[in-house]
Amino acid sequence: MLLFTVALLALAMVPVGAGAATSVKAAKSAASGTCPDPSGTIKLGVSYFGGVANNVTDLGGEEEAAALPADQATIDGYKAGAKAISAAGGIAGCQVEVVPFNFSAAAKDFNQMSQQECAAFTQDNKVFAVYAVAYETKVALDCFAKAKTPFVTAGGNYPPTCADYKKYAGYVYSPSGVATCRFSSFIKTWDKAGLFPKDAKVGILAMDDGSGQGKALADDIWIPELKKMKIPAQSFSYTGSINEATFADVNAALGNAILQFKAAGVNTVLMTPAGAQAVVAFMPQAKAQGFFPNYGLTTADSISLAGSIGGDAIKKGVAISWTIQDLPLTEQQALPANPAIEACAEWSTASTTTLTGSSGYCDFLNFLQTSMKSATKVDAATLKKGVDALGTSFVSSVTYGGATKFSKSQYSGASKALILDFDPTSKTWAPKSDTPVAIP
Numbered sequence: 384m385l386l387f388t389v390a391l392l393a394l395a396m397v398p399v400g401a402g403a404a405t406s407v408k409a410a411k412s413a414a415s416g417t418c419p420d421p422s423g424t425i426k427l428g429v430s431y432f433g434g435v436a437n438n439v440t441d442l443g444g445e446e447e448a449a450a451l452p453a454d455q456a457t458i459d460g461y462k463a464g465a466k467a468i469s470a471a472g473g474i475a476g477c478q479v480e481v482v483p484f485n486f487s488a489a490a491k492d493f494n495q496m497s498q499q500e501c502a503a504f505t506q507d508n509k510v511f512a513v514y515a516v517a518y519e520t521k522v523a524l525d526c527f528a529k530a531k532t533p534f535v536t537a538g539g540n541y542p543p544t545c546a547d548y549k550k551y552a553g554y555v556y557s558p559s560g561v562a563t564c565r566f567s568s569f570i571k572t573w574d575k576a577g578l579f580p581k582d583a584k585v586g587i588l589a590m591d592d593g594s595g596q597g598k599a600l601a602d603d604i605w606i607p608e609l610k611k612m613k614i615p616a617q618s619f620s621y622t623g624s625i626n627e628a629t630f631a632d633v634n635a636a637l638g639n640a641i642l643q644f645k646a647a648g649v650n651t652v653l654m655t656p657a658g659a660q661a662v663v664a665f666m667p668q669a670k671a672q673g674f675f676p677n678y679g680l681t682t683a684d685s686i687s688l689a690g691s692i693g694g695d696a697i698k699k700g701v702a703i704s705w706t707i708q709d710l711p712l713t714e715q716q717a718l719p720a721n722p723a724i725e726a727c728a729e730w731s732t733a734s735t736t737t738l739t740g741s742s743g744y745c746d747f748l749n750f751l752q753t754s755m756k757s758a759t760k761v762d763a764a765t766l767k768k769g770v771d772a773l774g775t776s777f778v779s780s781v782t783y784g785g786a787t788k789f790s791k792s793q794y795s796g797a798s799k800a801l802i803l804d805f806d807p808t809s810k811t812w813a814p815k816s817d818t819p820v821a822i823p
Contacts, residue, residue: 418477420761425477427465427751428504428513428532429744431457433485458483460732461744467730468748475758475765479748482508486517493540493625494522501526511761514747518658520625521593528554533763535750536560537743540623540658542683544596548794553767555794558746559781561682561705561822562795563600563656568823569703570608573679576802576815578701579651580677585609585616586649588640588665590623590657597655605653619643624660637665641674652676656683666693678805682706686803687736690810700805702812705797705822706781708737711811715741723749723780745780753777770794783819798822 418425433454465479473479484503490496497520504510505527512533515523518540527534528551535556536543543555545564573579589601601618609616621636622629644652654661662684669675670693678693680686680702686709689697707715715738728740753776754769755761771791778785779796787796799819803812 418473418761419475419759420477423478424480425474425761426480426482426508426510427747428484428500428508428510429461429481430484430486430500430513430515430517430519431461432488432517434488454485456732463730463732464744464748468752472752474748474751475755475761477761482510486519488518489627490518491626491628493518494520497523498526501530505530505532512751512766514744516743524551524555531763533766535747541592541594542596542656543795544594547594549792552792552794553763556750556770557795557797558750558777558787559706559743559779559797560795561797562793563596564604565795565822566600566681567604567608569679569681570605570612572703572800572802572820573653573701574612576701576804578677578679578699579612579614583614583651584647584649585614585651585653586640586644586647586676587616587618588637588652588654588657588661589618589620590655590661591620592623592657597657600655601653617647617649623657630660630664633660634664634668637661638668640665641669641672644676645672645674650676651679653679654681654684656681659685659688662689662693666696670696677701679703682709682800686812687711690805690812694805694807694810697805698807700812702803702805703800704803704812705783705800707741707783708781709803709812710801710814712736712738714813719784721778721780721785723778723785727780741780743781749780750777786819 431454461481461483465481468474469478482504484500486496486500501523504513510532512535513527515534515536519536520541524534524543524547531554533554533556537560542560542563543557545562547555548562587601587605589597591597598620606616606618619640621633624630624633675696675698678697678700680689680700682705686702686704702709707718724738724740727742727745731740733739754766754773758765770789773789775788777787777789777796779787782797783799783801786799788798789796798821800822801819802815804815805812
């Protein structure tokens with residue numbers, strides 16, 4: 384099913400070609416120079432969404448597939464990053480070896496694939512930390528934490544909850560992510576940006592990913608905030624897909640959501656994080672049924688994909704964006720200089736959709752190097768101690784201005800966002816202002 388495969392592109396289209404977020408000279412001086420491990424090497428597990436380009440081509444999406452790197456190109460990008468970070472002093476003074484894992488886009492069960500990935504990294508290869516950007520589920524997070532292996536995720540299919548960060552402190556991090564319990568300020572941000580009409584009635588698509596965070600965000604965070612503003616709201620819960628077959632169920636469920644929202648007079652739709660599933664399943668059907676509400680989106684909805692796949696359905700859209708990849712490439716290129724991006728671009732591969740040098744993989748490598756620059760042990764406790772000390776000092780290659788903020792209880796780091804307006808004519812997003820807003 385092409386729509387399902389396109390939903391997967393929300394993550395797969397982000398290139399992995401990115402490097403250390405400080406200059407090579409600075410990174411060398413920051414590293415300890417002596418690896419605590421007798422082998423002199425540190426292994427890192429890196430997942431990739433194997434076969435996405437082939438699947439898209441097979442389903443008639445040649446144009447979309449052309450924008451995707453081949454699997455080998457992705458692996459080569461991971462290896463190039465390992466080589467660059469090693470030349471820049473390594474991690475805790477250790478040379479870096481990456482262990483790729485093909486998290487197949489054609490997998491019959493993403494929970495099962497998550498379990499296989501965990502076994503490959505923690506049992507077969509005994510990696511120090513994992514970079515997860517495919518469709519890992521909560522099964523992966525639980526498994527890596529049990530194995531005491533730090534798990535660094537972009538949070539596409541399953542963004543960790545604040546309960547996860549607390550329960551698994553030291554084992555789960557999202558340097559450029561925003562945990563859903565931090566989404567409470569978004570209602571006022573959307574309101575200030577003009578999303579809600581005077582007669583606003585809000586419908587919230589709440590995805591169930593097994594953690595309950597979608598329903599909690601909708602019913603316990605957003606709806607109470609809307610009620611304070613005297614805006615009536617309702618939520619519609621649906622079960623997220625774990626493979627191509629179950630996406631048909633998502634499509635059917637969101638078709639029912641459209642009928643329910645139309646009957647209730649809903650004129651504004653919000654979405655809880657769903658790895659772009661709601662965008663792909665809801666918007667085309669809404670257009671076909673003549674339903675044109677305002678849309679409030681976030682980076683977690685794949686803003687750029689909403690413009691390309693759901694653009695015809697959006698008459699008014701306001702998005703809260705905390706990663707620069709949400710912008711058209713020309714807008715990304717116009718952003719102020721970021722030393723993290725400049726350093727990454729020294730060796731990373733150019734992309735047709737993303738500013739060269741901006742990548743979560745870059746952040747992963749530099750996050751580990753920065754947090755363990757004076758480490759005398761290569762273990763999770765040492766990493767946590769270093770992360771707890773970061774505060775706002777870590778510079779991301781993905782966020783606006785490189786802004787991040789960490790604390791002993793907060794390990795999703797993105798701290799600033801741009802508010803974007805949708806242009807129905809060009810089907811692109813543009814900032815309402817060049818000044819980012821804070822995300823508490």
